[in-house]
């Protein structure tokens with residue numbers, strides 16, 4: 001089965017996890033785009049959404065799904081998003097679409113985070129997918145140097161400005177032995193808005209789309 005088909009299946013499968021009358025946090029990317037299509041079929045049953053990117057907001061509004069301001073809501077019970085890589089500890093690399101910072105905010109605020117992926121995103125070790133880092137433009141050369149010192153090959157994403165007006169450095173070939181340590185280290189560098197490592201806020205549930213159906217993995221600490 002083609003990857004797009006698997007993304008579509010999991011994007012629709014997650015609908016049954018939505019409690020009517022609640023506000024849903026919406027991630028970004030192609031898997032989420034299928035999820036938004038499915039969400040539109042129950043749009044009258046939810047209170048609204050908060051969105052992690054301009055791209056998702058445009059799609060939500062086009063489908064007449066209400067988009068609310070995170071600062072004007074009390075609780076966010078559920079956040080649904082894809083990932084570029086996820087390991088068996090439910091730690092992720094995200095930000096292939098550049099929406100990592102707003103995604104991390106919503107994932108952190110939400111009580112529950114459901115990650116929707118096709119099986120190709122499951123990895124033993126994070127880091128085959130280049131690690132995106134959102135940075136303030138002034139810090140570009142400094143962060144490139146720091147990432148080289150860490151053994152990575154940083155590449156500034158061409159012609160790309162984030163929804164927050166910043167730039168993205170994609171770091172290739174990082175040997176990520178301790179994802180928690182690396183997330184903390186990169187996030188502590190001046191000029192870094194956030195690294196696309198999600199280790200403090202992991203997924204609570206992962207729905208994995210496979211050729212044999214959608215598998216559900218729940219996090220147990």
Ligand SMILES: O=C[C@H](O)[C@H](O)[C@H](O)COP(=O)(O)O
Pocket residue numbers: 027028029030031032081082083084093094095096097098099100103
């Ligand atoms: O910034 C983008 C997000 O982190 C996406 O969740 C991630 O890139 C996965 O996207 P897709 O579902 O298109 O593979």
